[in-house]
Each structure stands twice: as structure tokens, then as C-alpha cells.
Amino acid sequence: MEILDPIDDRQRIADLRACPTISFVDGWTHAGPELAVLNRLDHVDPDTSAPEPVDIADDDLVERRSRYILFPWRSTLVRLPDADLYRRLKTARNRHLLTGREQQIWGDAVIVVAGLSVGSSALTAAALTGARRFRIADSDELAPTNLNRIVGSVTDLGVSKVELARRRILEGDPYTQITTFPDGYRPDLAEGFLGSAAFAGSTEELPASVIIEEIDDVAMKIDMRRRARAAGVPVLSATDMGENVVLDVERYDLDQAYPIFHGRGEGFSAGDAADPAQRLRMALAIVGDEVTPRMAFSASQLGRSVTSWPQLGSTAAMAGALVATAARNIVCGRPVRSGRYRFGIEEILLGSSAGAHEGWNELGQAEFASAAQAMGEGAGTS
Known part of the structure; x- marks a missing residue:
């Protein structure tokens, strides 16, 4: 990816604009009106200074405050506001949710x-x-x-x-x-x-x-x-x-x-991970047994009916x-x-029925613990 300056990289930008296989998107079409709205807002954050307004009617200023971004994997050149202005736009709806x-x-x-x-x-x-x-x-x-x-x-x-x-x-x-x-x-x-x-x-x-x-x-x-x-x-x-x-x-x-x-x-x-049984015990120790009935059954099927x-x-x-x-x-x-x-x-959405294990694809905690032990023993003999 290239970030091009409108002054320093003028020729490179011109060449890309002239290339028939490169699409062009002018981000200022939408950024300009949005910046105009932001310029009119009150500044109430006591820990920061008010941003300097940008005269979007000044074409020369807009061009100086632009950067041309080449996305080669998309064969697209985009004109955008510079990093400071773009950050102001990108975070505009975060205002007050974050200071x-x-x-x-x-x-x-x-x-x-x-x-x-x-x-x-x-x-x-x-x-x-x-x-x-x-x-x-x-x-x-x-x-x-x-x-x-x-x-x-x-x-x-x-x-x-x-x-x-x-x-x-x-x-x-x-x-x-x-x-x-x-x-x-x-x-x-x-x-x-x-x-x-x-x-x-x-x-x-x-x-x-x-x-x-x-x-x-x-x-x-x-x-x-x-x-x-x-x-x-x-x-x-x-x-x-x-x-x-x-x-x-x-x-x-x-x-x-x-x-x-x-x-x-x-x-x-470090050597424990080389042993399949110990590696599985490590994983189960870290994950714990607080799993849903369906997750318990799915985990018990690792290497059998599910691959990962x-x-x-x-x-x-x-x-x-x-x-x-x-x-x-x-x-x-x-x-x-x-x-x-x-x-x-599940508890939030299903209430008291969340812990039930009635379907063929569900296991209770005790059954899962037994299945996990069997998995560990199986890993140790594989």
C-alpha cells in the first residue's frame, strides 16, 4: 500500500490517475460535508483543545490536507483527508463515550x-x-x-x-x-x-x-x-x-x-506439550468444565465426529x-x-432451561468430565 503526498508525489499520482486499470475514489465527496457538520459542533471536552476548523470550500487547502492511498490488491486509488482529519471523522461517533x-x-x-x-x-x-x-x-x-x-x-x-x-x-x-x-x-x-x-x-x-x-x-x-x-x-x-x-x-x-x-x-x-495426553490435560485445565451441554458433547467428539x-x-x-x-x-x-x-x-436467553441436557447432542457436567478423562487416556495411548 502507498500513501502519497499531493505535492511530493504529484507525478506518481498523475500516473496512477491516468492508468486505465486503476479505479479512483474521491473520499472528500462524503468527508467534506461531514467535516462541515463537525466544524459547527460545540466543544465540551475539558481535557482537549477544540480542533481547528477546515474550510472545505478552499480547494487548495483541501488538496494540501489530502493523501492519495493506493490499495494494490483492489487496484484502487482513494483520495482521503490526511491522518489527523481522517481520525477526527473516524472517531466522531465515539465522542463522549470515550473522552x-x-x-x-x-x-x-x-x-x-x-x-x-x-x-x-x-x-x-x-x-x-x-x-x-x-x-x-x-x-x-x-x-x-x-x-x-x-x-x-x-x-x-x-x-x-x-x-x-x-x-x-x-x-x-x-x-x-x-x-x-x-x-x-x-x-x-x-x-x-x-x-x-x-x-x-x-x-x-x-x-x-x-x-x-x-x-x-x-x-x-x-x-x-x-x-x-x-x-x-x-x-x-x-x-x-x-x-x-x-x-x-x-x-x-x-x-x-x-x-x-x-x-x-x-x-x-515446556516438555509437557509434547505428550498428547498431557497436552489435552493442559487444555482442559485451562478451559475448565463450565461448558454448555451442547459444547460439552461437541468437545467430547474431538477427533471422532468433529475435527477441531x-x-x-x-x-x-x-x-x-x-x-x-x-x-x-x-x-x-x-x-x-x-x-x-x-x-x-444461554442463561440470559433460555433461563432455567439453559442447563438441561435432553438432546442427543448434549452432555451434563458429570458426563463431560467422564468423557474428558477418557479423551485424555485415549490421547496417552495414541
Whole structure:
């Protein structure tokens, strides 16, 4: 992607405008009238100064305050207001729900997202609310079975998830700084992915403000938390459980002695993940047994009638929104406490019948515990 200055890059812009295969979109068609409305609004935020109004009738000024964005994957050139004006437009409807100071803090924070299933929804929610600095990691490519929970297109099958996420975020805000790790999270990449004070020489290498962890590998979940705890960086994770969501908040920024996964992830060694039975025990210890009857049955069928962790797109979207909301509140200094938070959507919608397990695709807690034990024993003999 290219961001072109109307003065410095005049010839490049002219060449692109003349290219028959490049479409052109003038964002000022809609941005101009919206800025005119914003110019007339009262400024009531005591912590920020009023933005300087822009005379949208001055064509020369509008052009100087423009940037031309080339999206090569779309073969499209877009003229937009510059970064400051675009940010004002992008966050206009956040006004007072977030203070000007909170919006600035959130926009300056470095949001690290590992795993782009639920992580993809979290990334989108964070970007929609004005976050502008990201590092993202995932080693997978888009496949048909991903499209039940990841917003995508069949035309993009086989494209890496990090590249698709990068494109989506930049199309929403081309001034976003986003660094991709297409090999996913690994210990040898951790320093660059998580960032450290030693890397403070550039914006892309600033230390993480908050980590959103949504990877599948249990050993890597624990490895990341150990590093985050040592660095004093908070870690958030949301797990979709059928219709319900479990949100884990670990405030290592406030307490570097806080136990990994609230104690559920302690006591495991790096070598444990090499043993299938122990790896499954690690996963069950972290996830816990607070699952819905349908989720219990689905999880018990792993490797039998289902190939991987069962997920619904609607729940993945909720999980992503919840973890992004928690991340923003932490970054903005609000008192989010460490702990495990369970959002029982089924109980809210179904009431007392939510815990019933009468269908063929439902298990009770005792049955699930027995099935989980059998799964662990089976993994140990495979």
C-alpha cells in the first residue's frame, strides 16, 4: 500500500490517475460535508483543545490536507483527508463515550493480537473503536472451514490470515500501523512480537500495551504469558463456549506475581506439550468444565465426529468484541481486575432451561468430565 503526498508525489499520482486499470475514489465527496457538520459542533471536552476548523470550500487547502492511498490488491486509488482529519471523522461517533484523552491513549497504544480466529474479531473491534497500532500473528491460510467465524471471501482462499486481516484494517483506516508475523507466535519471534524497552527505537517495535492471546497451541499460550508476566504486560483471552464466552484477564502490569491463567496454567513444563495426553490435560485445565451441554458433547467428539474445536461465528464475534472492550478499558486506565469472567448468553436467553441436557447432542457436567478423562487416556495411548 502507498500513501502519497499531493505535492511530493504529484507525478506518481498523475500516473496512477491516468492508468486505465486503476479505479479512483474521491473520499472528500462524503468527508467534506461531514467535516462541515463537525466544524459547527460545540466543544465540551475539558481535557482537549477544540480542533481547528477546515474550510472545505478552499480547494487548495483541501488538496494540501489530502493523501492519495493506493490499495494494490483492489487496484484502487482513494483520495482521503490526511491522518489527523481522517481520525477526527473516524472517531466522531465515539465522542463522549470515550473522552478525547482516552481516544488518544487508545490510538497510541500498541495492541498485540496472536491468533486470528476470535482474534480476528477482536482486531476488528479494536480498530473500529480507534486503535491504530497493531502487531498480529497467525501462521494459517484462509480455508473454507474458517468462513463460519472469520469474515472473508472465497476469492481469498489460500491467502494468509495475517495478510487478509492487514488488508481489512488498512481499508478501514489506511493510517494504521500494522506489523504482521505470518509464521505465528513462536519463542524465537517473541521479542520482536511482544516488543521490549530495548526495541524502543521505532514505532513498530515499541513494547506491547496489551496482549490479546487467541492461539490454539497450549504450550505457546503459557510461554507467552510467562514472557508477558516478566515484562509486566497485561494479557487477555476470550474463549467461545458454544453460545457462551469466557474472558480471562491477567493484569501482569499490576501484579507480576499473578499466577498464569489464575493458577490453571502453573505447574506445566515446556516438555509437557509434547505428550498428547498431557497436552489435552493442559487444555482442559485451562478451559475448565463450565461448558454448555451442547459444547460439552461437541468437545467430547474431538477427533471422532468433529475435527477441531467447535465454534460459532456469532459467539466468536461476541468474544472478540468483549476482549477488545476489556483491552481498551485497561489501556485507558479503568479498573479492570484480573480474573475469569463468564458471560452466560444461554442463561440470559433460555433461563432455567439453559442447563438441561435432553438432546442427543448434549452432555451434563458429570458426563463431560467422564468423557474428558477418557479423551485424555485415549490421547496417552495414541
